Amino acid sequence: MNTPQMTRNQALVFDVLEKAEAPLSAYTILDKLRDQGFRAPLQVYRALEKLLEYGVVHRLESINSFVACAHPGEDCHSHGIVAFAICESCGQVIEFHDHEVDHRLMGWVRSQKFKPAKTTIEIRGTCEACAA
Amino acid sequence: MNTPQMTRNQALVFDVLEKAEAPLSAYTILDKLRDQGFRAPLQVYRALEKLLEYGVVHRLESINSFVACAHPGEDCHSHGIVAFAICESCGQVIEFHDHEVDHRLMGWVRSQKFKPAKTTIEIRGTCEACAA
DNA sequence: ATTGCACACGTTATAGCATAACGCAATTGA
């Protein structure tokens, strides 16, 4: 997909995510946008839905949060499966793409005649800076 | 970890999960155990916490649900990283272990000096039986 | 120009997931 023009709400949400140092929950985003007129969760969720569709934002399932894609200007859907390392101490996220992992996983699902739609790989732990 | 004796609540929760054909949410488990005296979510969550610790139950992050481990009698923590294929139509879950995937992912986190604690791999899609 | 459609938006309400904080009872081990 190539990214259409963002609406005002989408741009506001994306901007907050891009400037954040760590993934944000929808409600945290909402709070950051109250001054811009945001009032209800749905305003955030609707924007996020589109941003996910455009491939400029990722959802981190294991922490119910959202993060801007590390490859600005590109559609992350084109990178194959994305893996994330999430620091549980500072929240920092590292994004990673590995074709071998893709290949193994897709080979397996294929052998099961399973038709994959969306794949999540998330590694929670401690980043270098936060390690004791 | 080797599994200590389960308490009554843990056994009830585990039993419900083992007999289920698909992952269950904590609240669904609660409803199934009302007749056994369960009243509050915490009774379920506390049992689940232990069952996860014992390695006899998995949490599926992407659907906020829980499933009994496919390897009864063993501690799933010993199998390395576990991947799940989750059918979005019928709910069925297939469990999978692949050392090559483990190896690639762990090699990568190592190169990042990232210390992994818990890894999630979940593939949502359609199982063979549910495919059109 | 008018009609119809698609889409984004705003609002209220509600559903679904998870934990905090309190107190009690049973068990264990010093």
Next chain:
DNA sequence: TCAATTGCGTTATGCTATAACGTGTGCAAT
């Protein structure tokens, strides 16, 4: 016996996500 630990029950609360309704705007087909 005493203290520490663990499990349990209950109430209350907080966080995450969506349903349902209505409004406005832009645009294309007639």
